[in-house]
Amino acid sequence: KAQNARQRLPVVPQGIERDDFLKALDELREQLGAEHVEVNNKPLRDGWYMEHPNTHDMMTILDEEELVASAVVFPGSTQEVQQVVRWANKHLIPIFPISMGRNLGYGGAAPRVRGSVTVDLGRRMNAILDINAEDYTCLVEPGVSYYALYEALKARGLDEHMWIDTPDLGGGSVIGNAVDRGVGYTPYGDHWACHAGLEVVLPSGEVIRTGMGALPGNNSWQLFPYGFGPFSDGIFSQSNFGIVTQMGMTLMPNPGGYEAFMYTFPNDEDLGPLMDIIRPLRISNIFENVAQVRHVTQGLASRGLPRSTYYTSPGPIPSSILRAAAASTPVGDHAWAYYGMAYGPAHIRAHKLALIDSEFRRVPGARKIDPSTLPPDEYFWSRERVARGVPDIQELAWVNWAPNGAHIAFSPVSPIRGADAARLFELGKRRVEAAGFDFMPAFVVGLREMHLIVEIVFDRGDVGSKKAALACLRDLVDEAAAMGYGEYRTHLVLMDQIAGTYGWNDGALMKFNEKLKDALDPNGILAPGRCGIWPKRYRGRGWEM
Numbered sequence: 073k074a075q076n077a078r079q080r081l082p083v084v085p086q087g088i089e090r091d092d093f094l095k096a097l098d099e100l101r102e103q104l105g106a107e108h109v110e111v112n113n114k115p116l117r118d119g120w121y122m123e124h125p126n127t128h129d130m131m132t133i134l135d136e137e138e139l140v141a142s143a144v145v146f147p148g149s150t151q152e153v154q155q156v157v158r159w160a161n162k163h164l165i166p167i168f169p170i171s172m173g174r175n176l177g178y179g180g181a182a183p184r185v186r187g188s189v190t191v192d193l194g195r196r197m198n199a200i201l202d203i204n205a206e207d208y209t210c211l212v213e214p215g216v217s218y219y220a221l222y223e224a225l226k227a228r229g230l231d232e233h234m235w236i237d238t239p240d241l242g243g244g245s246v247i248g249n250a251v252d253r254g255v256g257y258t259p260y261g262d263h264w265a266c267h268a269g270l271e272v273v274l275p276s277g278e279v280i281r282t283g284m285g286a287l288p289g290n291n292s293w294q295l296f297p298y299g300f301g302p303f304s305d306g307i308f309s310q311s312n313f314g315i316v317t318q319m320g321m322t323l324m325p326n327p328g329g330y331e332a333f334m335y336t337f338p339n340d341e342d343l344g345p346l347m348d349i350i351r352p353l354r355i356s357n358i359f360e361n362v363a364q365v366r367h368v369t370q371g372l373a374s375r376g377l378p379r380s381t382y383y384t385s386p387g388p389i390p391s392s393i394l395r396a397a398a399a400s401t402p403v404g405d406h407a408w409a410y411y412g413m414a415y416g417p418a419h420i421r422a423h424k425l426a427l428i429d430s431e432f433r434r435v436p437g438a439r440k441i442d443p444s445t446l447p448p449d450e451y452f453w454s455r456e457r458v459a460r461g462v463p464d465i466q467e468l469a470w471v472n473w474a475p476n477g478a479h480i481a482f483s484p485v486s487p488i489r490g491a492d493a494a495r496l497f498e499l500g501k502r503r504v505e506a507a508g509f510d511f512m513p514a515f516v517v518g519l520r521e522m523h524l525i526v527e528i529v530f531d532r533g534d535v536g537s538k539k540a541a542l543a544c545l546r547d548l549v550d551e552a553a554a555m556g557y558g559e560y561r562t563h564l565v566l567m568d569q570i571a572g573t574y575g576w577n578d579g580a581l582m583k584f585n586e587k588l589k590d591a592l593d594p595n596g597i598l599a600p601g602r603c604g605i606w607p608k609r610y611r612g613r614g615w616e617m
């Protein structure tokens with residue numbers, strides 16, 4: 073049927089008649105106000121990062137209509153979130169909470185179940201409820217982005233006093249990123265580890281506060297995350313057990329100085345020895361932030377030019393062409409770049425930097441790049457800003473690599489060991505290049521582990537490119553799992569597969585998660601399928617993919 077250019081027939085959640093669904097939405101309009109309930113009946117527009125859609129994934133790897141919302145609702149308070157949840161239970165309508173929905177590469181704003189009602193928390197619940205300059209903490213609602221928090225510190229004259237930690241892209245939600253266990257690049261980069269205290273609306277509609285927040289009249293909610301009894305926070309990250317309406321976050325005191333640095337290493341094969349050098353330095357905190365080793369392909373793509381600038385044939389760029397193209401960049405004719413930051417006053421930095429220098433120079437040909445030689449628009453300075461908690465979006469540039477560029481990541485966890493790095497590098501290179509894509513790995517060292525991040529940049533206007541990218545990812549996940557490596561976070565379309573790889577003892581962990589799900593959400597309304605956890609009503613009915 074031809075569709076009117078300005079109207080699409082909205083998708084309706086499975087199991088409810090269209091008329092009943094529209095009536096149910098009217099009921100919600102009465103509770104929230106008509107302007108806070110929007111049916112998704114307009115043509116889907118992808119926009120861009122800062123003006124992203126909340127109805128679907130702007131970087132979808134499937135057809136856009138597959139993981140699409142039926143409607144979007146905008147609660148304005150915790151009480152209104154409770155109302156939405158009770159409404160969903162009454163009508164058995166799946167709802168999918170997002171904070172801001174800029175989760176690019178992991179599904180964006182899309183729900184896992186087609187036709188879910190998206191609960192866009194961020195639009196109206198975007199208050200910074202507290203910034204405490206003595207305790208170095210804050211308390212935020214879902215719509216607070218890294219930019220907003222940073223600007224608030226500045227407006228209060230506190231940005232010299234304390235720092236936030238931002239992920240690669242600063243437009244996302246502080247809560248959204250933490251609950252999905254995203255990371256940043258200051259010493260406070262493990263966002264989930266740095267949060268303190270949650271307010272959560274449960275799938276039944278009840279509200280809880282975790283940790284000290286459960287004690288009426290407390291003044292330590294953001295200071296001691298554990299409180300008393302079981303530490304419940306964990307079940308609200310990478311799950312579908314609750315909607316987080318407030319979260320406390322610890323902030324970093326200004327360390328009294330900082331200095332970004334960059335080293336390059338000549339050969340692909342230097343990766344292994346380099347990782348063995350990095351491990352003890354990171355674990356002993358000589359490297360104080362997430363340590364990153366990025367491949368030259370990634371460095372070249374970060375310049376924001378399409379790959380057709382360098383190479384126009386199909387298939388991966390030959391390494392001779394890649395190296396020639398990179399020759400004029402800071403990485404030059406080298407294979408790897410390390411981006412780091414030393415914190416503290418000059419005399420304290422000097423000790424650490426000297427140690428790092430002598431260790432890195434054990435790799436033959438290692439080069440230290442002098443930042444004063446780099447122009448202000450160099451990628452290096454974007455890494456520098458992010459490593460001192462200044463939000464940035466330059467990292468988006470490499471998505472231009474492909475026409476209609478979109479990305480999806482393979483991100484297995486491993487020890488910080490040369491042998492593991494080499495195995496994962498080999499696996500990634502072989503699979504990604506066989507699928508016809510350029511292999512642009514980055515190794516990101518947390519503390520005792522590292523994630524390899526392999527971003528596949530595909531053309532979202534080309535069905536073949538999308539299919540090839542997805543098939544390649546599925547193969548990577550399976551082969552890595554067979555080698556003992558599992559992903560730390562993933563895209564909606566890979567959640568079932570990856571949850572399946574965590575299958576020790578006949579899937580005991582998933583059975584436990586399902587028990588929790590059934591107890592907390594007996595009607596199965598909250599984000600069914602997220603992270604592979606399906607409620608009873610959906611289980612075994614072909615929803616997995």
Ligand code: ADP
Nearest residue numbers: 170171172173174175244245248249252315316
């Ligand atoms: P960002 O705003 O950083 O782009 P999102 O809002 O897209 O992040 O959040 C990432 C994912 O985390 C969402 O798809 C959703 O499943 C989950 N999520 C985000 N915010 C909440 C929340 N407040 N409560 C529960 N789950 C959430």
